[in-house]
Amino acid sequence: MEKDSILHLITAAKNASPFDVNMAIDAGFDQVIPYTNVALSEVVGLTQDAIFSRSPSGIKRESIFIGGRDIDLAMDMLGAAEKAMFPPFEISVFADPSGAFTTAAAMVAKVELQLKKHFHTDLAGKRVAIFGATGPVGGCVAVITANLGAEAILVGHKTVDEVREKADGYNQRYGTRIGFADGTNENAKQAIVNTADVVLCAAAAGIRVVTIQQIAQSKTLKVIADVNAVAPTGAEGVDVMADGVVIEGTQVVGIGALAIGNLKYTTQHNLLNQMLAADKPCYLEFMAAFEMARSLG
Missing domain, CATH: 3.40.50.10280 (Methylene-tetrahydromethanopterin dehydrogenase, N-terminal domain)
Incomplete structure (x- = not known):
């Protein structure tokens, strides 16, 4: 039996x-x-x-x-x-603490897919600004994108010292080169968005991080992704169901929370199935989650 x-x-x-x-x-x-x-x-x-x-x-x-x-x-x-x-x-x-590994994996996989689809490029060499950077999802997407060759930047909402400490900790632990930036006021945030290729919003539910005006002013921004489905969403103009939809009045592609959440769910489900079916033990963390999310598209 x-x-x-x-x-x-x-x-x-x-x-x-x-x-x-x-x-x-x-x-x-x-x-x-x-x-x-x-x-x-x-x-x-x-x-x-x-x-x-x-x-x-x-x-x-x-x-x-x-x-x-x-x-x-x-x-x-x-x-x-x-x-x-x-x-x-x-x-x-x-x-998968607080679902952060699979959520971050899904977020990055979605961004990578849209960069390839709309801009014929990938994350290597891209400047990625991460808002909500002190939480588990923000930290995890920073490490994943840095491992993929991006210039990951943790944006400080309250203080710069907090994100500096986080960046130093991740760099020491994971061998990355994650940077940090001051985002404590609207002018500082605009300066960050103006030089970013990708903006990732991982702030707490109900916090507006980036406005449509800030998005529209950037000449470099290609993709913005937001994991917050609670109004107001983190990125204005990005519908929660958006999955590669161009934001009205801009050239920027948006990815919403529910599109990311659907891939997160499937990624976690498949990793749990992988353990059940494995003949040999597997040890699954954020990069394994990313590879699974990437394969699921």
Whole structure:
């Protein structure tokens, strides 16, 4: 008799995400077991409890999902879980804190697709301004775009020091060259938009980041993407359903939150399915999520 498939959902947060629970069950896992308020030091013990309680054939029906809100902590937890295992006691691990990895992956994949479709180019060498840069999605898109050869710029909304610290941390950890810029007033934001090829809006729900006037004034801007579906949206003039639609009165292509969200959903679903179907363990993080999102288009 085949054993139940189990997803062990580990998170440093107080609660497991109902979104992730639903996604895992819909992807085919029979059981989803949450472990909350988990410290990094506890991940090895939880991982080894999971792998040593079944035979090597039985653990092929097990996987680990890392949630939470901190992308660096999620990566540390993924690394700790991977190091806790050894052949043949190995299972797959997928990190997606607050859905940031799959959301960022979908956002960047959508932008790359529209750059190719409308401008016959890619992200390499492009100046990418990231608003909402201190959140998990903003940080993740910065790392992904930098890995693709873009000049990623974290834009400071409240202070420049905060984004400088974030950029330094990402560069040290991931070997990137992410920059930062002052976006604490409208003139500063206009100067950033005026020199950007791509603008990515990852600010909190209901915060207007860029106006239609600022978008229209830029001579360099090609694509703008926004993950905020709550009015007012982050980028004025970008409909939440827009998927490569030219913004009225401009030459800029817009990508809205629901278009990004649909690809995020499919990306997460497919990565969960990948763990279920894998003959060998896979370790999935933001670049794996991006490759999946890119393949789905």
